[in-house]
Every structure is written in C-alpha cells, then in structure tokens.
Amino acid sequence: MRRWLNRQRSLADVALASLGRRRTRTMALLVVYALVVSVVAAVMLYAQAVRREAGRVLAQSPAVIVQRLQAGRFALVPDTYAEALRAIRGVQSVEGRLWGYYYDPVLKVAVTVMVAPEGSAHVVQDGHARVGPAVARAKGLSAGGQLLLITTARDVLRLTVDELLPDESAVLTADLILISAADFRALFDHPAGFYTDIALSVANPAEHRRVAEKVTTRMPDTRAIVRDDIARTYAATFSWREGLVLVAFIGVLAAFALFAFDRASGLSADETREIAVLKAVGWDAGDVMAMKAWEGALVSAVAFAAGYLAAYLFVFYVPAGPFDGALRGWTVVRPRIRLTPDTDAFQVATLFVLSVVPYTAAILVPVWRAAVAEPDVVMRG
Amino acid sequence: MSAGLAVRRSNRVVLVVALLAAGVVGTWFDEARLQRRRQAVHDRNLRLAGDLRLTDVCLFGDAPWLRHLSQSDVFASMQDGPGAFDYSRSGSLVGPRGTVTDSDASVAEPPALSR
Incomplete structure (x- = not known):
C-alpha cells in the first residue's frame, strides 16, 4: 500500500511539474473552469434553497381553498356556500377569507390586504393595521404611525399602525397589510355576507383531494385548490426557473466544454515531446496515462471545489446577488430573505461527476495515442 | 537532490486540495449550523402561515x-x-x-x- 502511495505521489509530482511548465495556460483554465462550475452550482443551490423554503413555510396552509368562478372569472363566495361546505364529510372547519390587492398609487405597486381570521393572534381592531416589513420600509412606516389608504369610493381610510410584522417573516408577509373586516369592506366596498374565498380544514391529509373533488362535484361553479397543489406549484416554478437560467447559460457551457475538450484532447508539441522523453527513460504507457490522469483530476477537482465553495458563499452570504433577480423575480416591495442552505447530496454528487470525469477522460485518449507510439518517432515529429 | 525538491510539489498541492475539500465538507457543517440557528424562525413562520391561513410566499409581486x-x-x-x-x-x-x-x-x- 505504502509503495503504491509513493508511486502515486511521484506521478503527481511529475504531473504538477508538467502543469507548472505551462503555468499561465493552467491558471487560465483553472479560473474559467471554476467560474463555470460556480455559476451552475450557484443556480442549483439557490433554486433548491428557495424551493425548500417555500415548501417549509407553507406546510400549514389551509388544506383546501374553495374559490368561486362566474363567467370564467373569480367571483365572491356567498356565506351560504360555507354552510354547504360544512356538510361535506371530512371537513373539520370552514372559514371565509377576506383578502385582496390594493394598488398603492404612491409606490405604484399592488400590495396584499388581508383580514386575519377570527381567533388568530393577529386580529386587528377597527381603525388599526399591522404592516409587513417591505411595505413599512417603502412607505416609511413605524409602529404608531398613520397608514392612509384610498377606498374605492375615493375616501381616505386612516389607520393606526399597531405594529410592524417582523423582518424574519418577510418571506410570507413582506407586502402584507392586515386590517379589520369592517375596514376591509369599507376599503373595497366589499358586500357583507361574501368572502374572497373559503378555507377548509380537513383532519386527514389523505382525504384532502377527495374533499376537493366532492366540493367541485356538489358546487360546479367552484374551484378547489389542495395544499399539495400549492407545494407542487412552487416546486415546479423553481425547477422551471433553474432550468431556464441554465438554458440561458447553455452557450457559455458549450463554449467552455469545447475549450476544455480542445485543451484536453489535443496535445501540444511540448506535451508530445515530454511523453516521448518519459517513454525513452523507461516509463511504460500505463505510467504515462496515470500521470496524465493525475493532471486532469487535479485540475478538475480543484476547479470543482473552488467553484462550489465560491457558489455557496455567494448564495448564502452575499445578499441579493445577480441570481436573486433571475430566479426570484422582481417586485417593488422586495422582501429581504435570508436563504437557509438545504443542499441535495445527489445534485452535488452529479455536479462533481460532471465536472471531473469528462475532463479527465478527455485527456486520456490523445495521451494513450502518444504513449503507445515509439519515442523516437514521436520526438522526430 | 536539490534543496528545492526537499518540499515535494505534491505535498503543497495535497495541502491545497485538502483545504478545498475541507471547505466543501465544511459547507455541510455550515448548512447544519444555519438550519439549527434558523429553526426557531422557520417554526414561527410556519405558525404565522397557519394562523393567517396564508397560501403563498411573497417572492415576486409585479402582477x-x-x-x-x-x-x-x-x-x-x-x-x-x-x-x-x-x-x-x-x-x-x-x-x-x-x-x-x-x-x-x-x-x-x-x-x-x-x-
């Protein structure tokens, strides 16, 4: 074993000396290689973290949301529907939700206005509001301040800000304004006895879809959204985005692959002469190939490790990098989200294999051709 | 043997590779550390989403x-x-x-x- 290790170290020494003779080329290759790995790794780490974040915080979403459609458009749901929904077996509780979009003419953005359900820890008194962190920042609000909203009748609704929703909840509440039901109805001229939609709680998760089917069968003008659909929507969205960003990057990937392949598979005159000299001093083809395999493995492994590390630091320690916009999208009231890493070992392993194996393998074919030829023929060119 | 070869090239490179590998492995420990540290925030957000019956995360709001x-x-x-x-x-x-x-x-x- 010790002998084998010593032999490998000697081979690595020769490989490194060979790389050292072409220092500028090797460094240029390493930098570009690491950069390409870091971009792919950053997209992968970012998408995975956002996907997991969305899945994690929405695990307690309502089991089923029932919306009403009329002439192909959303319509308010009358409270009589709530009674009918309560009669469906498996439904534990039925709650009407009041929420909508308020277009803020100053910020020029639609924010979400919502009424906290009865019994919630966030119920707001009439004339008061709780405001999400990004809205508060954009409008310069603080606890005790005045929030002015324009009603659909063009009146001013003055609300006292009770408290700001915490920054740490920005992923859910960045653009949220919580107000009372009476203020909500006054703001949007929302008729009494109607809700935006209805949230059902169903005790048995296995019955969510069955209950949704019963809802749409009994009330053909409704649409039911199951909690699983919500999770799937976000998983699909970020997989799509990850793919799209990588597709946009495919030209660069192809250019690099071509460059690396050309660099790895075509031996320069110096390299060919070097192999011939090694053969002439007694190396066999196996030794030469092992030495060159070391060369390829060292370059690609160092590029992978450096690229992956850079991507990790960039995604989780540098706020709002360029992928933030490409993957997360745009909005005026932008939440400040600190992503928690949640790497997928399989993805990392795939990236490692794709980074190291093709380059190392591409090196070996021309080396084998040069190594099996007679040294004097190779040296004479 | 020259004095330059006393420190073999492979020793130096093994050190660099080991440091980079330790960095990659270190990201797993860092991940576990961040997950532990932010667990309380995640729990609070989970409760908040349940309490307000929220259905979506606020990532993009241009429509x-x-x-x-x-x-x-x-x-x-x-x-x-x-x-x-x-x-x-x-x-x-x-x-x-x-x-x-x-x-x-x-x-x-x-x-x-x-x-």
Missing part, C-alpha cells in the same frame, strides 16, 4: 397572479410564460400552466347539460 401563484386564475391572459416578458418580468420565468398544475384537476368542469 397579482404572480404574488399568489397557487391561487391565480388559470385562464388569465398574459400568464403563459415565457412569452409574458413584456407584461410582467417575473412572469417570463414562471412555467406554463401545463407544467405547474398537471395534477390540478380542480378547475370547475362545466355542468352537464340536462336533456
């Missing part, structure tokens, strides 16, 4: 259907990305509905006509 992606009107115009770039930039990055809700059989079927 209402993007703010509440899971609740959006499946047949609203200009939401079949990637062609929607002119209308809402985030929309260009959201997949066509076909891929998002393949399993969503919940769109109301028109009631059968009675004979």
